[in-house]
Amino acid sequence: MPTARAWGTDVNDTQLDALVAAADEGVDCDGLQVAESEAGYTFALPEETHEGLDESELRERATENPWFVSNWHYWNERDRPxxxxxxxxxxxxxxxxxxxxxxxxxxxxxxxxxxxxxxxxxxxxxxxxxxxxxxxxxxxxxxxxxxxxxxxxxxxxxxxxxxxxxxxxxxxxxxxxxxxxxxxxxxxxxxxxxxxxxxxxxxxxxxxEQQGDLDISNWRETMERQTGIYGVVETWDRGEGHEHVDWVAEACCADSQCLKRREWEYDDDTEITVDGGDGAFPCREPCSLVIAAARQWTKLEGEQSKTYEFELTPSEKEQIEDIIDAVADGEADDIREADVYEGANRYRTRFLRAKRFDEEGRLCGVPTDDEES
Amino acid sequence: MQALVIVAHGSHLNPDASTPTYEHADTVRAAGVFDEVRTAFWKEEPSFREVLRTIESEEVYVVPLFISEGYFTEQVIPRELRLDDWDVAEWDSDGTSATHTTLAAGDVEKTVHYCGPVGTHDAMSDVIVRRAETVTDDPDVGPGFGLAVVGHGTERNENSAKAIEYHAERIGEMGRFDEVKALFMDEDPEIDDVTDFFESDDIVVVPLFVADGYHTQEDIPEDMGLTDDYRTGWETPAEVDGHRIWYAGAVGTEALTADVIIERAADAGADVGNAIEEIRRRTRVAGADGASVGD
Missing domain, CATH: 3.30.1360.190 (Gyrase A; domain 2)
Incomplete structure (x- = not known):
């Protein structure tokens, strides 16, 4: 085992003086214990204890164990939060x-x-x-x-x-x-x-969270707190399940989108079924980006589904899926210009648009609303 | 220990929205009178919800970098900071006269001094004047000039117009400019007709906004006829209907705004030493004599 001196660690006078001064209140840090009593100073490490020391003996022991003393000093020299x-x-x-x-x-x-x-x-x-x-x-x-x-x-x-x-x-x-x-x-x-x-x-x-005191605010209470233009979001929860919040969490809170580990759930009794992530630090409530996106989804999700009929080749259907995947995964920009083997390639996508959109930009010429037909 | 927290709107879309907030925080920090100076945002991080827990000080002065009293200062900020006993009556304000109130926050053991917005403080009149000095590069600008103080209008909040009128009136009383008018984007008197309201050849236009963005950099310049397309920019001054328009951009970007932030905290009891004088001196246009309505 190399000596402390070889590692460049010395105990300096400031540290020694601080240790002697702290002895009367007692020192207990990472295995170093120092105390002062009528019988003199005690200097203890995990595997050795020296009692009845006078001040110069205490200083000598401390100087011989620079890591323990400097470690104590580092963690106690300033008043940290x-x-x-x-x-x-x-x-x-x-x-x-x-x-x-x-x-x-x-x-x-x-x-x-x-x-x-x-x-x-x-x-x-x-x-x-x-x-x-x-x-x-x-x-x-x-x-x-x-x-x-x-x-x-x-x-x-x-x-x-x-x-x-x-x-x-x-x-x-x-x-x-x-x-x-x-x-x-x-x-x-x-x-x-x-x-x-x-x-x-x-x-x-x-x-x-380490102390068990993280104040988590779940989806429901967070949305109920909103006012102004975000007040509408709580109307998205209609007591018909919470699948929409699972989709929000999957869209916004996966590790690929945010490194916080989602700890909030739908409410106290209802967990969100998608993974909250593995991040070191927790997410305690839906953030402002989630709330702003949820406002837009609240509006969009007020619409009813309807049946459209589109004529596509099997490859075109898969290409649309590829395009959605590429955008959702942030990979659209990474597809090379000449890589026409990728569905979300720009030339492939422009070809699809040229073939399948009408002059008004409608897929296969199908109107969005009935009255347009 | 005492901390200053500047709370501002921020943006999900505009990377520059936070810049004035950061700059004013740096100016206050350099004055050295607060142990901690922090920023928090409605749309950015740290959020209003989580800023207090990042602070060590027990005394916290919260200053909203907002233009007027209204939805944000009365509802959003107190709620998100968990100032549970907040009641707008605590401010006892006529719409522009809120100073401060002292409350506890629900998630931390701290005393929170919740201040009125920057935009309604008397010292903001000085910042508007300073903005006019900056845009004309003339520390004595006034004689021969008209000044337009521009705001949103009452569409969403009647106090927004009150703040504009309040400062226009105060600056008018200084007698420094030949004419001072309050103009609005969405109500009469409208900014579109700015030259109709002034006799003076030279008109300085100062929008009472916290940060430059869509309204101050796109809407207002086009509405006033400084340019047909904001993307091509405009001259300062720009010739419009035989007048020279000196368009200043958002008042909140003026360095002296940091002084108003400190004054808000000082009014609420913060120990700010001589920081107010110091910031007024350091942010001054070269050659200025420093006379102001606040003196």
Missing amino acids: EAETAYLRWLEGADERSVPERYDALADGGIEASWGELAIEIGLGDDGDRTYTLCHEDDADADTAALDVHTDPLEARELVKHDDRGRYRPLKTAPTLPTGWAFLDLDGRALARTVDIVYPATVANWHL
Whole structure:
């Protein structure tokens, strides 16, 4: 086992002084215990205990165990919000891995963690401190010289506004995080702040969930709360089942569309039957995009189905299915110009339109409404 | 600790809708008087529903970056922030006079000072004047100029017109411009006929909107005849019916709007030190003497 000194971890005087000062209230952090009594100081680690120490002996023991002391200091030097501490500790697996295991990993290439599409690397700073690096997971192995480097968390606001194709991202947790940038040398506070800008409120909600306190608002209560132009959405629920909400969740909330893990259901007694996703952070209620889309569906779904008759070849029917799949899966733009073997290819689709639409753009010349015929 | 939360509309479609909100937040943040400065949006994230839980401070000043009192300030924002004991009577407002009220939020242990909208604060008159200075690049603009303050109108909310008229009247009383008028998009006096309402050759037009978007960048320029097609742009000033129209775009994009945000929080009891003077100084057009109705 290499020595701590070989890993570049020292206990500095600030940490030592802080430890001595904290002894009288007692220290208990990740296996390090320090206490002060009339019999002197106690310094304990998972496999050793030293009692009746005077201050210089305490300092000596502490200096010999720099990881435990610097680890305690890192988690106690500043007054962090509870959610931030819990998150930063979760990122480095503090509750599962011992201090030596973590320091081994921190010194040997760092600890890697992920949050949505973010790759977070935790490295060892000076005297056992931590430094955090944040980038898109696809850039995790990239040379940072090739990335657009930032250190101010607020710069993330503009970075994540558009995807790699230049399209506006109205949903921050859509799996379309742009690549090509990195935040370097962040401290824990700046890391948490940057994550909160990239994926707002996800850490706060994850922490509430960890504590069993996540305040979930199901579909019904969320729609009943709406007013103004969104007040109409609650009329979509007609007590005739909730299949329409399953379709909404399948359309909007699948992992391919949003990285939050849907925890809301139709109501307290009725679960949504489609998968809520596997994301690390929860979704506690239908978001504003879902509500805005639901308003449109409420209007559209007020229509009754009717029977139309279209003349199509079997391949044309399948082509229409291919086109719907390509648009729904966001793959229409990826189909190559000359790939006429794909139903959703542009030339194939233009041919279908040329053949099957009339001058008014109606499929097979079939009017939408009876009165048009 | 005290936090400032600027709440704004945002957009699912327009990437620039949040830009003024972010910029004002940065200006307030740079003043250094709040421990935390955050933004939240109706259409973007963090949502009104989830912003308070991301804040550490126990004292939170919530300032709506909205133009008038109405549906958003009276219903949507208090409901979504879970200000359960909110009652519009708390503001005791005549439609433009809301200042603040102090409430608890249902999901966090915090004291929430819920402020009136930015658009109805007296200091907004100064921002409109500042906007006129910016668009003319003249810190002393006024003599020989008419000023039109433009708003939506009453179609959805009568307070919307009240706010426009309130500021037009205040600026008129300053005696700085030869003429000051309130004009509207969907009611008389209408912005379409802007040149009919002014004698002055030069008319500065300032829309009382938070962010530039469809209304300020497409509708109003075309309605006034600055251009036939907004996509081709327009001159500033533009010649219309023998008048020169200096069209300013949304007042909310003016840097001094950050001052109104701080003033709202200060009125509600926030400790803002000398940030108000500081922001007025830093956002000023070069050479301005700084005289204003608020002084």
